[in-house]
Amino acid sequence: MALNDPRTIPYKFRVFEYEHIAWLVDLSEHQFPCTATPHVYCEPLYYLDDDGRCEDVMPDAGLFTLDHMHALVLHELDWLDPGWTTAETDETDAWDVAREEANANHLI
Helix, strand or coil: CCCCCCCCCCCCEEEEEECCEEEEEECCCCECCCCCCCEEEEEEEEECCCCCCCCCCCCCCEEEEHHHHHCCCEEECCCCCHHHCCCCCCHHHHHHHHHHHHHHHCCC
16 A cells, blocks of 8 residues: 555544543554554544533644553444445545544543
């Protein structure tokens, strides 16, 4: 597979808790930022507790190591239509639908 080849594997979205925040991750796509250690891109969704934080201020999206992900409890997006997770789905559309589904169903 070359750098800009079309995607060939389906998306594998999951939701997990880290530092009292629910995060969205696609475990099917690994990145290697100047290292041989695989990383995955994660986006914060919502705070899980109300301890006086300003909910308008969320941490930035970022990369987590794949080893770190194995130590966390990952929740599948059971209600997500499989048609949105196929390899042919545009990346922006797939993430938008997964984000909307995760926010609507509050899996954690």
